[in-house]
Amino acid sequence: MTYKHLFFDLDHTLWDFERNSAESLTDIYHNFELINHGVMSLGDFVRAFLEINTQLWNDFDRGLIAHTYIREHRFRLVFEALKVENVAFGSALGEEYLKLLPQKAHLLDGAVALLEYCANKNYQLHIVTNGFDSIQASKMQSSGIHHYFQHVVTNERAGAKKPDAQIFAYALQAAGAQPQESLMIGDNWEADIMGALRFGIDAAFYNPKKVSFETKPTYDVQHLDELKSIL
Template sequence: MKKTYRHIFFDLDHTLWDFESNALQTLKDIYSSLRLCEFGIEDFERFHQQYILHNDKLWERYRNGFIKVDELRWKRMWHTLLDFKIGDEKLARRMGDEFLNLLPTRTILFPHTNEILDYLQRNGYSLHLITNGFEATQHNKLKYSNIDGFFSKVITSEGSNSLKPHREIFEYAFKITGANASDSIMIGDNIEVDINGARNAGMDQVFVNHISDQPDQNATYTVYSLLELKEIF
């Protein structure tokens, strides 16, 4: 017998909004507009891979409270430039600003995103977001992707002063939505951040395994496509 849920909390990046594809297009534009080739970065693919490496490391440090938001925003570019022996802080900060200006305007969503959000909304579920992203950036992603109308509340790490997987951001989400852990479920792609975080807050979870990675045996549900959510709700 299926459990009855009232509130569905989605992660945004890597779950609904295709961060990798959108970031790639944004970095290509920055590489071209700022003429990074003239600075000695002749291999865009290497530049892209080094950015991913540093971005992931710095996001982990940010989640664990070791660095502030501003450091994350420009130092991922700074460390990438250093890999090419370019010690130009001004350029790194400009790249960071350009990235945050352009990225939220990208509109690539995972397949069936609109279909499943419409399905869930029509079936009476209250839809919300819990995201570790920045307030203005995440709201702009939703607006430009034309999915902002599906969500009653958008809880960001910046707005809640907490981060997934910490329990505080989930408790904040319950407070402003009027939800309870018992009638809520979290849908996300990151086992540590989304799945374990929600479990520790007392919520059921859906692991969205877009990349067909090793499934989390402890997740309440696992899906490999957003369309499979219709089998749960």
């Protein structure tokens, strides 16, 4: 298959969400002196946040909650999970987290090498993300990868989120691309892979944990370097 357009997810596919998030949460833990507010373990704080945040984004992908719910409630839910009675603190932490997180620059192993490889091969590169417009733009600036991409399609711009067909239609139209000349690359099975496949776009599943599903993606890779043999 000869592709012209590559559509990348951002978080967990190129941008190292877990590492960047953990660094941001560590800053928050110390800056807000959470140990004095009943959060006795930094590790428990980070683990609870990542678990709850993942579930909230899964609920968002399934259309069960809105973006605003994630922003407004995730730290409250973290405190509840840790049995810390300080809900009022959550709002300030949420604002600080959204300020710190996009400033973090860690990318997943092989991300820059892959983007450079694709750029040298004259692929047209684009981002398709369910993340917040301004937050995603800041992440790409901070990590130094914004210049690789011609279009950044968010659910805010498209008026729909992955896996809805509308966001893929919007992305293809923005890029001037046809489904048969396009490849979606992402880590989220439902949002990235099934969303693309249902729209007639080939999909490469970035799958470092080797998760298996009944439906087969076009490609299944455990490391970003493996995509070079495909492209």
